[in-house]
Structures are given as C-alpha cells and as structure tokens.
Amino acid sequence: MPRLWSETIETHRHAVRDAALDAAAEVIARRGLASATMSEIAETTGIGRATLYKYFPDVESVIAAWHERQVSRHLAELEDASDRAQPSRRLEAVLEVYALHHRERADSALAPMLHPERVHHRSSSHGHDGHVDSAHQHLIDLFTKLIGERVQAGVVRDDIPPRELANYCLHALSAAATLESSAAVHRLCTVVLAGITRRH
Amino acid sequence: MPRLWSETIETHRHAVRDAALDAAAEVIARRGLASATMSEIAETTGIGRATLYKYFPDVESVIAAWHERQVSRHLAELEDASDRAQPSRRLEAVLEVYALHHRERADSALAPMLHPERVHHRSSSHGHDGHVDSAHQHLIDLFTKLIGERVQAGVVRDDIPPRELANYCLHALSAAATLESSAAVHRLCTVVLAGITRRH
Known part of the structure; x- marks a missing residue:
C-alpha cells in the first residue's frame, strides 16, 4: 500500500472517530448519560451502527x-x-x-x-x-x-x-x-x- | 398510653434505627455499596427482615x-x-x-x-x-x-x-x-x- 494511501485511510479514520465523539456528546446532552445508545450515536454521526462498532465496542x-x-x-x-x-x-x-x-x-x-x-x-x-x-x-x-x-x-x-x-x-x-x-x-x-x- | 411508655418506645426505635445504620456501614464495608441487601443488613443488626422494612423501605x-x-x-x-x-x-x-x-x-x-x-x-x-x-x-x-x-x-x-x-x-x-x-x-x-x- 503506498504511503499516501495509508495516510488517507488514517485521516479518514480519525475524522470518523472525531465525528462519532461529537455525536456522542450531542446524544448525551439530549438523552442523558444513562440512556445513550450505540444506534443513536451512529445515526447522529451519519454512519451505520456496524461501522460504529468497528471503532468502539460499546x-x-x-x-x-x-x-x-x-x-x-x-x-x-x-x-x-x-x-x-x-x-x-x-x-x-x-x-x-x-x-x-x-x-x-x-x-x-x-x-x-x-x-x-x-x-x-x-x-x-x-x-x-x-x-x-x-x-x-x-x-x-x-x-x-x-x-x-x-x-x-x-x-x-x-x-x-x-x-x-x-x-x-x-x-x-x-x-x-x-x-x-x-x-x-x-x-x-x-x-x-x-x-x-x-x-x- | 402513659408518657413514660411512649418515651420508652421512642428510645427503643432510635436504638434499633441506630443499630441498623451501624450494620449497614458494616455490610457495605464488607460487600461494597452495590451488593448490600436488606436481608444482610437485618441479619447483621440482629433483627428480622420484616422489622427492618418497618424502618426503611429499601x-x-x-x-x-x-x-x-x-x-x-x-x-x-x-x-x-x-x-x-x-x-x-x-x-x-x-x-x-x-x-x-x-x-x-x-x-x-x-x-x-x-x-x-x-x-x-x-x-x-x-x-x-x-x-x-x-x-x-x-x-x-x-x-x-x-x-x-x-x-x-x-x-x-x-x-x-x-x-x-x-x-x-x-x-x-x-x-x-x-x-x-x-x-x-x-x-x-x-x-x-x-x-x-x-x-x-
């Protein structure tokens, strides 16, 4: 894999991860800490639930x-x-x-x-x-x-x-x-x- | 009910309540906050579970x-x-x-x-x-x-x-x-x- 390509993937991963964290903050502000779910975080991030699970187990x-x-x-x-x-x-x-x-x-x-x-x-x-x-x-x-x-x-x-x-x-x-x-x-x-x- | 008798009951109630609180502290030190049960607190106090429930709902x-x-x-x-x-x-x-x-x-x-x-x-x-x-x-x-x-x-x-x-x-x-x-x-x-x- 050429170096540039792997850097692009790395950058993309960071962007998704950051977006998921922003989404989590939004969901928790809306629902409270105890009621936040992976589904709602994924939806707010704009990615699939399965994709979110590739980044975070829970x-x-x-x-x-x-x-x-x-x-x-x-x-x-x-x-x-x-x-x-x-x-x-x-x-x-x-x-x-x-x-x-x-x-x-x-x-x-x-x-x-x-x-x-x-x-x-x-x-x-x-x-x-x-x-x-x-x-x-x-x-x-x-x-x-x-x-x-x-x-x-x-x-x-x-x-x-x-x-x-x-x-x-x-x-x-x-x-x-x-x-x-x-x-x-x-x-x-x-x-x-x-x-x-x-x-x- | 004569006054002395009601005072005796009051004193007895306070004593039971105090003993239950001491017992609770003991049970929690032993088991942790999340695992304490009414049964174990009653047993440690030396009273029945039903009696403990007369003092505290949970x-x-x-x-x-x-x-x-x-x-x-x-x-x-x-x-x-x-x-x-x-x-x-x-x-x-x-x-x-x-x-x-x-x-x-x-x-x-x-x-x-x-x-x-x-x-x-x-x-x-x-x-x-x-x-x-x-x-x-x-x-x-x-x-x-x-x-x-x-x-x-x-x-x-x-x-x-x-x-x-x-x-x-x-x-x-x-x-x-x-x-x-x-x-x-x-x-x-x-x-x-x-x-x-x-x-x-």
Whole structure:
C-alpha cells in the first residue's frame, strides 16, 4: 500500500472517530448519560451502527474516548496559555484558564458527563479510566513545574513542596464550578495565589 | 398510653434505627455499596427482615439515613471544635478538624459510601438527597460565620465576601483526602489560611 494511501485511510479514520465523539456528546446532552445508545450515536454521526462498532465496542468506550479527548484539549489549552504569557505571569494565566474552564463545565449541559466520578461509574467495569488518572497527573505536573519556577523566582513560598501546593491549587480552583460570575472566579484565583505567595 | 411508655418506645426505635445504620456501614464495608441487601443488613443488626422494612423501605434509604447521621455527627464535631477553642483560634481549629476528617474519610473502607456523588448515584431516584445539600449549607454557614468574625477582628481580608472565602476553604481543604500524613494536612491548612489572611 503506498504511503499516501495509508495516510488517507488514517485521516479518514480519525475524522470518523472525531465525528462519532461529537455525536456522542450531542446524544448525551439530549438523552442523558444513562440512556445513550450505540444506534443513536451512529445515526447522529451519519454512519451505520456496524461501522460504529468497528471503532468502539460499546457506549462506555465512546464516553471514555470522548472524555480523553476533552481532557487532552483542556491540557493543550492550559499549555497554550502558559506559553503565551510572560514567564512571570504564567502561573496566574494557567490558574485563571483552569478556573474559568471549571466554571464553564458546571454551566454545560454535559456537566454530568464531564464529572470524572460519573464517567467512572458508568465505565468502571471496562477499564477505560487510566486516562483520567494520567491526565490528572499531567495537570499536577504542569502546575508543579510552574509553581517550581515561581519558587525559584522567590515569589512562591519554599516551605512546602511544590507538588503539595499544586494539589492545593487544583482542589481550591474547583470551587469555580459553584461561582456565578467570572469576577468571582477572578477573586477566587487571587485568594488561591495568596495562599502560596511568600510573605515578606 | 402513659408518657413514660411512649418515651420508652421512642428510645427503643432510635436504638434499633441506630443499630441498623451501624450494620449497614458494616455490610457495605464488607460487600461494597452495590451488593448490600436488606436481608444482610437485618441479619447483621440482629433483627428480622420484616422489622427492618418497618424502618426503611429499601437499601437506598438506609444509606441515605446513614449518610445523614454521619454528616450531622461531623457538623457537631466541627461546632464542638469551634466552641472549645479560644475565639481567636476558632477558624484554625475548625479548618484542621475538617481537613483531618477528610483525610480519614479517604482512608476508610467506607470511602465510596461517603462520597456524596456515589450516594447520589445510588439514591438519586429516591429523593433522599436534600440532607446532603442542607448539610453542605450548614457547613458553608459555619465557615462563613467564623470567617466573618475574623474579618471583624481585622485578620481576614475584607475585599471578598466571607461566603466566597468559605466556599474556597471547603474546596481547598478537600485536597486533604489525597494527602499521606497529618503533617501535610497541617501544611495544607496553613496555605488555605494564608489565602484568606489580610496582607499588612
């Protein structure tokens, strides 16, 4: 098989897979997590049910793949925010993007789908949860790295390991899900940062 | 019916109910949340299955009642810690007790049972969840009151509403569930407090 042809097939497969994940999100927003079926996902994707089964063995796998894609996109978004900011503003920028993302999740019709506990509940017997742990690990690593840089710069406290501070930040920022305005999210970020800032 | 007699019946009912809740916790620790049955809870309580049904219509109700009892006890424990401490140390004391409690929950064999999301999942169609929201409201109220006192004392920042700071504290302290030592829990409390402390 010539290389170009196999690339075309690969591209096609990715496109179908992506379309199926978009369709799954749509079906779940419409029906709820528990009532989504392979038939309806296939129909919404615009492919046959048999074709969908070539990509995913069951609804749980579609959900797990969708969730993995969301988490990867979110991580990419955070890394982007970090790269775009001045070095001295990177941590603040990532905190804000993370917190705002949490608030949007809470607003979304897909919120139940996005909740790792729920996804875990539906897919726990299928072993698709590794990506959630690994994504969480990436998040902790990203925050730990940015915090470590600010410790070096003498801005963040050095009496507590950066990884513990990263863990604190992620939990504290999840309060954004309950907030009503982006002004309140900004205030939350100020408080979270104050917690880790070195006192002079 | 003489008053004493009705009081005796009331006391007896409370004792049976309490014993059934203890038994439920034991059965769930042994079998897991999904496999607990009314028969096994009755047997572990030392009463007949028919008697248990006079108290609770199904396993979900037992779980909801158990959870409600745990949350009430936890709130009482926090209020105790607050009352026992010097006024200037009340907020710190309650933060520590709350955080340590979160860590113990994570350690416990009953952790899945204690997770409100899970309880919600098993009992969501039965309408027993009001107590979780109302307990959470009590927690927020308690933290808001203690934070308000420290704002008055000029120790806690006054640029952010006490209720938002209380919400931040509760989320940030939930990081305790992932920590391995009580020293780390203490460090977490230091960071959380630093977040809300007024800068001079």
